[in-house]
Amino acid sequence: MSKGITSKNEDYSQWYNELVTKADLAEHSAVRGCMVIKPYGYSIWEKMQAALDKMFKDTGHSNAYFPLFIPKSFFSKEASHVEGFATECAVVTHYRLKNDGNGNIIVDEEAKLEEELIVRPTSETIIWNTYKGWIQSYRDLPILVNQWANVVRWEMRTRLFLRTAEFLWQEGHTAHATSEEAIEEAERMLDVYADFAENFLAVPVVKGVKTPNERFAGAVETYCIEALMQDGKALQAGTSHFLGQNFAKAFDVKFTNKEGKQDFVWATSWGVSTRLMGALIMAHSDDQGLVLPPKLAPIQVVIVPIYKGDEEFAKISGVADQLSQALKQKGISVKYDDRETQRPGFKFAEYELKGVPVRVAIGGRDLENGTVELARRDTRTKETVNRDGLAERIEDLLEEIQTNIYQKALKFREESTTEVNSYEEFKQVLDSKAGFVAAHWDGTPETEQKIKEETKATIRCIPLNNKQEEGVCIYSGKPSTQRVLFARAY
RNA sequence: CGGGGUGUAGCGUAGCCCGGUAUCGCGCCACAUUUGGGAUGUGGAGGUCGUAGGUUCGAAUCCUGCCACCCCGACCA
Structure with a gap:
């Protein structure tokens, strides 16, 4: 790697x-x-x-x-449904293979299905x-x-x-x-x-x-x-x-x-x-790798030992096992990485890449001082903390991380949502800062289509409980009663 | 599906124009020294050059088909 x-x-x-x-x-x-x-x-x-x-x-x-x-005939029963999915369906037409005599496996044309089967693109039918x-x-x-x-x-x-x-x-x-x-x-x-x-x-x-x-x-x-x-x-x-x-x-x-x-x-x-x-x-996520919310992280806490010699390694492992037990009792998933083939710095980088929310490093100095080094993935900050009450502290920290990354994403979305009142402004915002663009729209598919063709932006949604306000469509100038959210989308 | 690009060891690459079986780095294996942010040294292993044909005495290199991936379009969760 x-x-x-x-x-x-x-x-x-x-x-x-x-x-x-x-x-x-x-x-x-x-x-x-x-x-x-x-x-x-x-x-x-x-x-x-x-x-x-x-x-x-x-x-x-x-x-x-x-x-x-799904039998092909089921699909044709709902007109708009078939229209929506027809161009992307995998179809099963045969049910048997055979040897062609030259050592090649080919489809047996005699084993043709009477009614072709669609591999489900969705299961309504x-x-x-x-x-x-x-x-x-x-x-x-x-x-x-x-x-x-x-x-x-x-x-x-x-x-x-x-x-x-x-x-x-x-x-x-x-x-x-x-x-x-x-x-x-x-x-x-x-x-x-x-x-x-x-x-x-x-x-x-x-x-x-x-x-x-x-x-x-x-x-x-x-x-x-x-x-x-x-x-x-x-x-x-x-x-x-x-x-x-x-x-x-x-x-x-x-x-x-x-x-x-x-x-x-x-x-x-x-x-x-x-x-x-x-x-x-x-x-x-960031340039160091994944940032996982604690509630979905397969490993919530990783413990990395930093040691000189077998004796110190054994002592650190003892402390690590104790901490692991305490965390597991709280339902926290923890991994003690005792691989001797990798050095600590390598492990730090690896777990950051994989987005593990909390890292605990335990070294010789920590053994003497009764401390550990506690690092969080979301902010990439670390501090030396006392081992007393550590499991509780980590439990709180996981919640804090969950909240923090949500707040960070929320702040980003708020800063990336822009109200615009003209088509010029609309295009300018799309090209300069992107994000959601809230604009008045006349409600017609034609206008939506034109805007899509010209800017690649689509109406992502009309927000529920949307604020009603008088305005004019940025494209057609016709009256509108609310703003809708445009964006370029995946 | 249309346009452009790429494919050489697990990963990233040089070589391709101008044919003579392959370069370098990382990783891997062994040993030693190391271990508080991606260790160092010494030795070693690993390649049908995406794939199938063709041209040739000889193909990673030239030609054709196919496959996959990346970027841009049309389509879409």
């Missing part, structure tokens, strides 16, 4: 790519657009899963699993086909199901975690008796995502709704959380959709309501993906 990584100011993209590979999060695989998530990266994802899964369960949802393959059999009466509702799965979207251009051809995610799919209840569900799950982003990822997000242009294919309304990365580009971190009766109508899912009348079922779907890993990396 070479020393250091590219500075993020020098080349943000390269900084990101190097960070992902050098911090051992993921690497490219032999398959185009697909990544291998390495153990360290996967353990962060597992922590995200655990936290989210609990939040889903706490809001009444259960996990289930639906097939990877297979799930609504299934729900049809589950729902007869209002008494069967609501259905509150989530699945953890992989999906495939044949992307032209991929980036580790941010956009890969195959990615991991969760997708919630719920069915309700009324429109109100479904909207409430979509909003509830948006709140769950925002809560997760802010309290676990330590990434502040804006909750909002998408414009029709940016809406999910098949949705009536798409809610989203938008985060801002350190390069001033926005990242959609999660979406929650109110699907209306679109899928119920496409798959003929009706129920008998309390009045004894037939009605179509109301639906939602919502998801977050391994893209959150990208958000996590780009929101906090």
